[in-house]
Amino acid sequence: MVALFEADNGDGVLAALSGLSDDVRVPAWEALRRRLCAVLGPEQRQGLTDQAWSERIRTRALLALAVGPVDVAKRVGSYVYLHPPATDVERVLASRTREWREAFTEATLHAEAAETEVGLFGPLWWDIWRRLRHLERAGALRPDGTSPHYLVLMVRGLLFSDSIVGAIGADPELAERSIWSLFEPAPVVQKALLGSERYWNPGNTWRVALVRLALTGILDRQRLADAAAVAAEDGRMKRNHRSWYRRIPQMLADPDLLPQVPDHGPPPPGNQLRRPS
Missing domain, CATH: 1.25.40 (Serine Threonine Protein Phosphatase 5, Tetratricopeptide repeat)
Known part of the structure; x- marks a missing residue:
């Protein structure tokens, strides 16, 4: 999960959903919590194309939904379910209990x-x-x-x-x-x-x-x-x-x-x- 986060690989997050268990989700959230909850500013966008920036936000949103706690929208922001395409959000939610x-x-x-x-x-x-x-x-x-x-x-x-x-x-x-x-x-x-x-x-x-x-x-x-x-x-x-x-x-x-x-x-x-x- 950390590697997918660092690579801005949203498709990789979706592909990994079937193998995610609570034993994986909890430590993944703890490892990524600070970075997922951090507010993205101009310095994080510097040097990125619009497409690359959108993919970075998509990856963070999907990861937060995939491994985060039930109040993840409050912790990370509404973008976790607003930014990715609805079909992506549906796939991640379907992987949760x-x-x-x-x-x-x-x-x-x-x-x-x-x-x-x-x-x-x-x-x-x-x-x-x-x-x-x-x-x-x-x-x-x-x-x-x-x-x-x-x-x-x-x-x-x-x-x-x-x-x-x-x-x-x-x-x-x-x-x-x-x-x-x-x-x-x-x-x-x-x-x-x-x-x-x-x-x-x-x-x-x-x-x-x-x-x-x-x-x-x-x-x-x-x-x-x-x-x-x-x-x-x-x-x-x-x-x-x-x-x-x-x-x-x-x-x-x-x-x-x-x-x-x-x-x-x-x-x-x-x-x-x-x-x-």
Whole structure:
């Protein structure tokens, strides 16, 4: 493993997966831990072509996934599952035990959802969500689609997708399952939902998107109104969280309350990290 690391040989890592056991993984991680966790800077890239640099990152990511502990994404960085091609990540994850994959899934969701600098990540949330959702649909990971950490990543990811409505329309399983868990009391989820109101595009907040999804028939209109009404009276939530839900039935009853999306012109004041294309 050390030789593969030093040679930037990602294909060699994949070829070695079948022979990896815990007796090999643990000492390999200890031998490479410091270098895998080190932040790569300009000095490490000096003299490398773009292709060689990409292969170096790919090799490090695959090695970290292949030999690292369940919280490897927190220790090394999200790039361990973001940078390599999805098929490479699937192969490495398939080589780990079911118990490891379950613990890795939980640890990764927790680490990403715990990130407090949401605006700093910006569009990266969409990349994180798409990759984790791809791995879920491919069967490489099996997260609980109703857990608070999963929901936080869904909320953040789709917020930076340019269109929450479009993203859910393209992934109807979310409308059948995870969407309805947004109405259950979980402070981190409610905080993420309210946070979407602070971004500059008022037409792409989660509250507006839920109403539009109901008006277009993707979500059941009456079920949405009922779920929002129940959440608005749920004493387990904070007052400002309940107020967020209370607005949904009002907009369902009077769609004119929905913000109008301008056809042109500058974006409204506020966070302009990402402007819809």
